[in-house]
Each structure stands twice: as C-alpha cells, then as structure tokens.
Amino acid sequence: MGEYDVIVVGAGHAGCEAALASARLGKKTLLLAINLESVAMMPCNPSIGGTGKGHLVREIDALGGEMGINIDKTFIQSKMLNTAKGSAVHSLRAQADKQLYHQEMKKTVEKQKNLDLKQEEATDIIINGGKVEGVITKTRVEYKCKAVILATGTFLRGRIFIGSISYDSGPNGLSPSIMLADNLKKHGLPLRRFKTGTPARALGSSVDKSKMKEQKGDDIITPFSFMNDNIEKEQISCWLTYTNEKTHDVIRENLEKSALYGGYIEGIGPRYCPSIEDKVNRFSDKKRHQLFVEPEGTDTDEVYLQGMATSLPEDIQEDFYKTIEGLEKLKIVRPGYAIEYDCIDPQELKMSLENRSIENLFCAGQLNGSSGYEEAAAQGIMAGINAVLKIDGEEPFVLDRSEAYIGVLIDDLVTKGTGEPYRIMTSRAEYRLVLRQDNADIRLTEKSYILGLASKERYERVIRKKEIIGKEEKRLETTRIDRETANSFLKKTGGAGVKNSVTLSELLKRPEVSYERLKEIDRERPEMKKHEAEELQVRIKYKGYIEKQLAQIERFRKMEDKKLDENMNYREIQGIREEAKQKLEALKPLSLGQASRISGVSPADINVLMIWLEKKKREKKESK
Amino acid sequence: MKDTIAAVSTAYGEGGIGIVRISGDAAEQILTDIFVPAFDAALKEGHKNQRKKKVGENRKLIYGTITDPKTGEKIDEALAVFMKGPATYTKEDIVEINCHGSIISLRKTLALVLSMGARPAEKGEFTKRAFINGRLDLSQAEAVIDLIKAKTDKGFGLAMDQLSGKYSKEIADIRNRIKDILVQIAVNIDYPDEDIESIVYEDLKKSSSQIGDMIGFLIDSANTGRIIKEGLDVVIVGRPNVGKSSLMNALLRESRAIVTEIPGTTRDTIEETISIKGIPVKITDTAGIHDTDDHIERIGIEKSKSASEKADLIVFMLDASQKLTEEDREIMEAIDGKKTIVLINKTDLQKKLETDEIKKTLSSCYLIETSLLSGEGLSEIEEEIEKLVYGGHVKQENSLLVTNARHEMLLKEAAKALDDAGKMISKGEPLEFIEVDIKRSYDFLGEITGETVTDDIIEEVFSRFCLGK
Secondary structure, eight states, rough: OOOOOOOEEOOOOHHHHHHHHHTTTTTEEEEEEGGGGTOOOOOOOOEOOTTHHHHHHHHHTTTSOOOOOOOHHHHEEEEETTTTTTGGEEEEEEEEEEHHHHHHHHHHHOOTTEEEEEOOOOEEEEEETTEEEEEEEEEEEEEEEEEEEETTTBBBBBBEEETTTTEEOGGGGGBOOOOOHHHHTTTTEEEEEEOOOOOEEGGGSOGGGGGGGOOOOOOOOOOTTTOOOOOOOOOOEEEEEEHHHHHHHHHHHHGGSSSSTTTTOSSSTTTOOOOHHHHHHHTOOOOEEEEOOOESSSSSOOOEETTTTOOHHHHHHHHHTTTTOOOOOOEEEEEEEEEEEEEEEEEOOOTBBBBBSSSSEEOGGGGGBBOOOHHHHHHHHHHHHHHHHOOOOTOOOOOTTTOOOHHHHHHHHIIIOOOSSOOHHHHHHTTTSSSSGGGHHHHHHHHHHHHHHHHHHHHHHHHHHHHHHHHHHHHHHOEOOOOHHHHHHHHHOOOOOOOOOEHHHHHHHHOOOOOOHHGGOTTTOOOOOOOHHHHHHHHHHHHHHHHHHHHHHHHHHHHHHHHTTTOGGGGOOOOHHHHHHHHHHHHHHSSSOOOSSSTTOHHHHHHHHHHHHHHHHHHHHHHH | OOOOOOESOOSSSSEEEEEEEEESHHHHHHHHHHHHEEEHHHHHHTTTTSSSOOOOOOOOOOOOOOOOTOOOOOOEEEEEEOOTSSSSSSSSEEEEEESSSSSHHHHHHHHOOOOOOOTETTTTTTHHHHHTSSSSOOOHHHHHHHHHHHSHHHHHHHHHHHHHHHHHHHHHHHHHHHHHHHHHHHHHHTTTTTOOOOOOOOHHHHHHHHHHHHHHHHHHHHHHHHHHOOOOOEEOOOSSSSSSSHHHHHHHHSSSSEEEEEESSSSSSSEEEEETTEEEEEEEESSSSSSTTTTHHHHHHHHHHHHHHHHHHEEEEEEESSSHHHHHHHHHHHHSSEEEEEEEEETTOOOOOOOHHHHHHTOOOOOEBBBTTBBBBBHHEEEEEEEEHHHTTTOOOOOOOOOOHHHHHHHHHHHHHHHHHHHHHHHHHOOOHHHHHHHHHHHHHHHHHHHHHOOOHHHHHHHHHHHOO
C-alpha cells in the first residue's frame, strides 16, 4: 500500500526531526506512530534545553530542524543557565506547555509537503539481500521504501514498573511496541535493556507555594531559534523546595519495595539522572535534595515534581512526597514510574547512524541508548539527512567533535558506546569554547544550506550576522578613547587606569568591562541584536583562549585526517592487544582519531597502529 | 611473521658470563637445534631414571652444551632458557643463552645462532620491539635507550627508575591531582541547578599552584639529570707550567677512566671522561699549546675563552709560588661570570701569590689550595664538583631526576599552562577558560607517558628508533 522514499518509525522527538528533514530534502516520507497522541510527546520533564542540551537545540535549529522553533512557540518560561560563568557555557532552557508543544509539532508535520503522518504500529521491517526495503504494520499493510529510520524511543518492548508491579506499556500509558522488538531480534539486531524513570505528577492547587522559593524566568527572553529575534511573553514560575530527614527515613525504610532495589528491573539506568531512592541511598550524607515544582502547561493544573523520580509503590510515593515542605496536602494524579525498554548498542552503527549489518536502516534517539528529548532530536535530524544522502548515493553528512555538540554526541555513542542512557554535557565537548550556543548558526547553517535543508532566509540571516559582527569587531579595534575618558570610565568599573589612549576592544578585554557597560563611552555603536552582541563580546574578550582552542582543534584534526581503510586487516598488525583488535575489527574506525576514542583500545595500541601505518607509508614511498 | 633477531646482550669484555639473546618466532627452533642438554647426554650413558625434560620448556633454565649440529663441534658449556611470548621483554618468544663470558665463546655462539636463521639485531632493537609490541610506554622505551647509553652508575640508576615506571607513576600522580580539579569544574558547569558547592577561586588557586610546584620540582631536577646522563663539562685553564697536566693525571689516577682519550676537535686540547662520585665528568685540558711558537700565550688565552664558553665548570689553576701575572689577569677576565674553581697549586713551595685580587675579580669562585705533588686538595675538588651538580639541592638517593629533553620541554609546557590558568584565576575569569589551560597542562603531562596520543609522537619514535628503513 503505497511507496515511499523514507519511512520513519516513531513520531517522538527523533522521529519528527528525521521525517521533517527527509521531507524537506524532497523525499516522499511516511511517519508512523503507534498513537498520534505520541507525536512530540514529552512523557518526562516539561522542559527543553539545559546545559549541553540547549546547545543541541541551537544546533538542530541552525541545521533547519524544528525543535527550537517549536519550543519558542510553546514555552511558558525561559531561562539562560550558567550566566554567572562565561558565555561559552551559557545554556538556554525553557519550560514547555507540553500539550501545546505536541499540538504545534503535529500541525507542522501535518502541513509539511512530502510528508504523511499515520497512526499505525510498525511490527516488522522487510529485508532483502541485507538491505531494508519496507515496513509491515500490525494490520498487515506493507509499505515499500528505500530507507527506514527507527526511532522507537521507550516504546520498544516498553515495560512500566511501580513497586513490585510491572506491566507491558509504552510511556504515559500508551501501548508498547512488542512485535517489532521480536522481529528486530529475528533479523539479528542485538537488543539490550535500558531503563529510565519519571516522578509523579500532582495538582498544582494542592501545593503550598508560600513555603517554597519562586523560580522566575529571565526578564529578557532569549529565543531558542535563530529565526526569532525577540519574544515577549507572560511567564509562569517554578517553585523550589527540599526533601528532609523525614523524607529520607520513609524512603530508606521502604527501599526494598522500590522496583529498582527490589530487584525487579534488569535494565541499566542513567547515573546522572538518579531516582530519589538512588540519591538517598548513594549520598546518605546529604541532608536534603532539591525538588522543583514545574507546571506542565497553561491549560492544566498538573505539575511535575522535578528531581523526585521514583519507582516506589504508589502509597509510599504519597507518604514520602507529603513529608516535604509545601507538599503536605499533595494530590498525585499520575504516579511516578520506571520504564524499561529495548535499545541497540550504538556501536552497531556507522557515523551516519546507518546500521552496520542492515543497509539503509537508520536508527535514532533513545533506541541508540541516549536519553533526553534534545539528544533524540539531534540524532533524528542527522538520521533524516543521512537517509536521504544514502538514497541519493551521496557521501554521509558527519559532524566531528570540533564542529558541533551533535558531533560529540554521535561520536560518543558510535565510537565509545554507552553502558547507560547517554546524556550530553558541556564537559563531554573538548572544544566547548568554540562550540557555543550563540554561534551554532555560524558553525552549521551554511553546511545545511548546501545540503538543501536550511532555508535561504536562514542562510541570509547568518551571512548578515557575520557581516555585522565582523564590521563591529573592526570598529572596536580601531576606535580610540582618550586617556581621560578611559580613566574616568575605568574608575567607575573598578579597573586600573591607563597611561595612554586605548581602543574600545582593549577596554572590552578587561574582565570587569562588558560590551553593554562599554556603551557609556561608546555612543556611536550600531544597532545589534542581543545574540550578535554576545558573539562579538566573546570573540574579543577571549580571543587568546579561542585561539588556543583552535590550535587544539588543529591537532585533533591531524589525527582525524589520518584515515583508516574500512577493509584494513588488524589481525596482521603485531603488538595490538587482542581486545583492541576485536574492537577495531568490529567498529572499523574511519580515522586514527576515531580509533583512539574506542574504549578498549589503549594509547599503546594506537601508537602501534600509528607506527605500523607510518612504516607502510615509508615502505610504499621507497618501493616507488 | 616477524623475523628473528639475535645479539650478544651483555657488554663486550671479559666477564664471568655473557648472554646471547634471541627474539622472534624462530627462537625456540634455533635453541632446539644448537643446544644439547646435559640430561640427553646422561640418558645416552644409561641413567634411565633421569627425568626427561624438553629443550624449550617454558621458563626452565637448562644446563647443556652449545653444539654445532652440522659439525658436532661443542662450542661452550651453557645455561639456556626459553621464554614464551607475550609475557617477555619483547612480547615475542625469547631465548637467552648464558655462555662463558669470553669474547670468543660469545662470538662463536652468536655466529652459530645467526647461521640458523636469525639476523643480527640492530642497536636497541629488542627495546624497539618491546615498544612496538606495546610492552613499554614511550617514556620507558626512552629509558632503555638511555640505559644502553648510560655512562656511569648514576645515569644507569636514573634510567632504571624511569624504566621501572617510577617516573610514570610520579607523572600519573600529578595528573590525578589535575584531574580532580577538572572534575570539579565539570560538575560546576554542567549542573548549575544542583545543590553543589560552587568552586572557590582561592582554593582553585592554591591547588593549581601546589601542582605547579610539583612540576617545577621535576623541571629543576632536569639540569642535574642531564649532567648525570651526559656528563659535566669541565675545562682546566691556566698559563703554562702551573700544573694543568698534573691535575689531569691526578684526577685520572684517582678515578676510573671510562673512556680513554677521545681526540679533541682540535689537536691542541685533550679530552677525558672520568667518573667522579658517580658523575661523568668530561675534562678538557687546554695544555699542550705552549711550545709551538711565540704567539702561544695569546692563543692560550683565546683557547681558554672559547673552551670556557661551553663549559659547566672552569678549573682555573695558579702557581702559589709566583705572583699574579698579566696573563693570569687576562684569563680571569675571560672566564669571569662562569662557575669557577680556583686551584692554587704548588703550596709546597714558598707562597708569593696574593689571593685578594682573585677573590675580588672572580667574586663567586671557590678557592682550593693544593699541592698536586702530594695529592693534597684533590678530594676537595671532587666534593666541589658533586655539590655543583646537585645544585645546592640536598642530595637524596631516591629523588627522581628528569633526564630527557623531550620530557623537560613537556614539563615546562605543562607548568606554563598551569601558570596561565593561575593568572586567569587571579583575574576572576570564567571557569571554562581556566579549564582550557588546566586541561592543556593535563595533556602535556600525558604526552610524557604516552597517555595523550598525538601525532608528534610518531616523529619522536621514528627519530629515536630508526624504523622503516
């Protein structure tokens, strides 16, 4: 029934981006969801962004993805995190109206040319000669296609755990995808179990906010999308409270009743996103843990209890939540739960996210062992692009670790693999000074425009931005301020005086002077958008550091540029340890740099490999 | 398959025993072919209860004779051991044959081994293989090269330290401290919402400068290390007939000359390397120039000048029985500013020399009065040289010394990066910028032990190990 270029299985954050990218690149695309309610559903926290994650959203946007635009339409609070630190690690986070987020994304998908959205459960893929050729649904409909993108999230053999009770289920009570899991296994895809958890939802009206600390959004809103300059909106606050010894006592007494500690769960959960049971148990010296009460939207009274994920039985959940200040009369509407699901080992994938053993089968999102909406969406857009390129017989689109957080994310997953649900962090990026959220467009939009994904309008905005910043940078470097004016200004900022006249850019380099502050003695400055001013400021202030990082990137590139043949016989190289040989054979790294990041391949192995390659090269040269 | 290499691995010379070492796939076969174990001979004579052992049994030292299988000639009595790779020095199969130490016996054994299919190992090739096969990290491999080249016991000990990984451990310890800071920074940046104590800049400053001191200490040791490895350059200057040659001869008598006469670059200086308190000392005597022609005195001064330029230490000799001459003064002027020992010789004669002027001109010199005839003052010179090498540091038997130029350079880079970080901390700059320098320091140190893999290592390896001919 029908033929498509690309079929995307699953319409979550990965699936939507994958399908939109594929359709926007001109491919006839089908997006299948078990339930249309699951389109861009946020079954866990009601926010988009955060440290590292905010960078991903900016990059998705810079590539012409939808997540940034969609959250800009639907957020109820916006906050730039880490503003006490430098702008390279500023991270944007927005609280979303969950329902609205889902609806807006669904509308965008529905309106998209070349894209069909259908509520149908995919139960099998058709493979012919090692190549995927279509998808079969529960109602035995067969769709032919050239490439399939699997983005099954936590649906794949999903199982929910609350205390000692467990049952097959997708997230949020939607039905799980079990037949597909069985069939993927039959096709030889090795699957494993991961788990994640979520806290209870309660009625906001049952929470006593007078006992909590208000968490407001920023006065000046920074939009996620580079397509939006300013957004003005009424914002809703979140509220902060803490657990106490009583809470911990209840949890400790009932630890064995939790699904996790009772031994009911086999899947591996994320260390960085622990349940409250885990926090109490592992950090017993901590007297209190934070709890943020976050509204789930404007049209609902439901609130999310951030920081309190749990798999304890419902009655115990109620008991411990109620010991917390402000939650004494809490009315839970959805209990917290843990969910276990099937996922693949991302080391089974190529850098393009195509499966190594089944051609034209791409995988994205939680299926690859990541966690988080943003991580999923980032893989989604890359899988979408690469499925299209594969069909067209083009080289894959791969971003490396020095180009984007997306590059870091995918390289980490594919090269290093992951033993737990993977979350991005700024410290995973070696070159975070250049991978800033404010310059994602400068880094990536042109690449995407060349591919045909980013729109002309988006591309022209970047060109303009570059021009404006470049011009202003020059002006600051050439405009001199006389000694007197400079010194009276510096007196106010608390900086040491100068002996001669100085340029504006010299003044800006001082830690106590910001571009905003400099305005006082710089009256002729041109009109600039906030993110442009920010980019400019970083460039001037930290020029030396950015240059140091660029030098590091150059060294990194040297190793990345040492390409390894995919058909290389690692067996014949003496001195590489057996474990490393196996890893290298399985992963077929594309470069020496990638090889050096494979876990199980030691620096000594790389040295041996490097020497071997150099020797070969020299021998070749000599024989010529 | 790799070819099999063999070499005499003990120093040439008359020793009690000497070892022929074979490494490679054919090692076991070669041993089986040329070695007749004593128990085989015993069996032939009818001692049936002798336990049958196999030549080539892993890690069993067996007594027997080296016998040429073609001629049946017995070359030497020997102990032989076969060690199965990869748990060996080169990670390949290794055979070691302990022969008698005579040159003839060793050469004959080696020739036999080579005739059985091994090829002669290049200098340092066993180590090269150990490195390539992943047995040694770079710093350890470098240590072996140093071991081979070590000139004195002290240099040998330093290289041994490095080989045993003591050195790598010290670097690893410093790196771990840096890692702690990096982890703290990472948590602070990535979890702004969490209830985590934010980094106090003063603490950061303190811990980074402590680490800086640790690195600094290693850098300071580099000068001493280099001298111990390469030798202290000492030049003896003074006008003719003050006793330069006598001093040279006296020192040579006192200590064991390691290298006998190396012809100098010009014919008119004599260079000897001797060992003083375990430190290799290269002594250049500017003697022998005084009896060629009339201009000799001028040349003598010029010589002193140029030789002293590259010297670590000058020994300036004077005659106690004569007053200071114009020539002495000119030499003093030429060597001013260098580390100098002033040696006043011939104290057995009547003293006419005034030392005040010398002390005034060479303000930081050390004065020793000696009579080379009686051997007086020699030990004082030796002590002074030792003091100079350890640079006022209290000499500790176990202190670690840096002896490798590449390591010294990387340590300096690491220290500089930490220093940069310190400046950023003082200025109160954001954490992520401070982190860049701290991370750089971490990576530089990693390059010493090979944990940070960079492209440069290739160059280093190829320059040191002569690969891919």
